[in-house]
């Protein structure tokens with residue numbers, strides 16, 4: 001049996017999650033995106049950051065993708081851009097990142113079950129990707145404008161948890177610029193600073209093209225993509241039939257080759 005204090009903490013966390021779920025549904029429905037600050041608190045946020053820094057020190061990050069950096073539009077030198085690593089949250093050395101993942105799972109699962117007032121109500125969330133931990137080395141590396149899920153691969157919601165203390169957009173750059181569609185936004189953009197202990201949710205499809213502007217300080221983030229059950233099932237079926245199709249072609253070509 002819990003002590004009264006533990007019960008109070010538990011109730012407090014439960015209430016917090018309830019409130020966050022309500023704002024996720026309301027904001028996703030109205031604006032197509034939702035920002036929650038002070039998501040886990042300074043203490044837990046710092047423990048998560050420590051684990052990410054340890055991952056980087058132990059070299060689990062991929063080499064940054066090669067990005068061409070134009071200088072005076074002439075010669076093109078390549079710089080190393082974002083470095084990423086994938087976690088399934090069961091790694092023993094990442095217990096705090098695992099806790100983040102389960103809390104975001106709880107928020108998304110509850111939010112998708114709230115009354116059908118939000119569009120979320122029409123979607124069943126069937127699962128998610130692994131967690132993508134990303135690091136921009138701060139050498140001006142950026143991420144070009146893109147849509148996370150342009151062709152119905154099943155991803156419905158993007159959730160990004162930021163880990164950058166004392167971030168200052170003037171000197172550090174690294175702003176996430178979203179170009180949301182929808183009458184509320186008209187031609188306005190949403191500039192989201194990658195602040196410590198901030199979590200951002202947005203629809204992963206063409207409703208939210210976005211770019212990461214050049215970062216001049218090391219920039220860390222953890223991303224989870226949540227699947228819509230129907231779209232994901234269809235995407236897997238499509239993928240299977242396509243790969244079956246290409247296998248058939250290969251067999252024919254192979255036979256032709258042997259003749």
Ligand SMILES: Cn1c(O)c(C(=O)NCC(=O)O)c(=O)c2ccccc21
Nearest residue numbers: 082084134143148160176210212221
């Ligand atoms: C490193 N990185 C990304 O940062 C974003 C992205 O949109 N990030 C937004 C952000 O960090 O604010 C991506 O969408 C992405 C997709 C595939 C591989 C790597 C990727």
Ligand SMILES: [Mn+2]
Nearest residue numbers: 146147148210
């Ligand atoms: Mn993206």
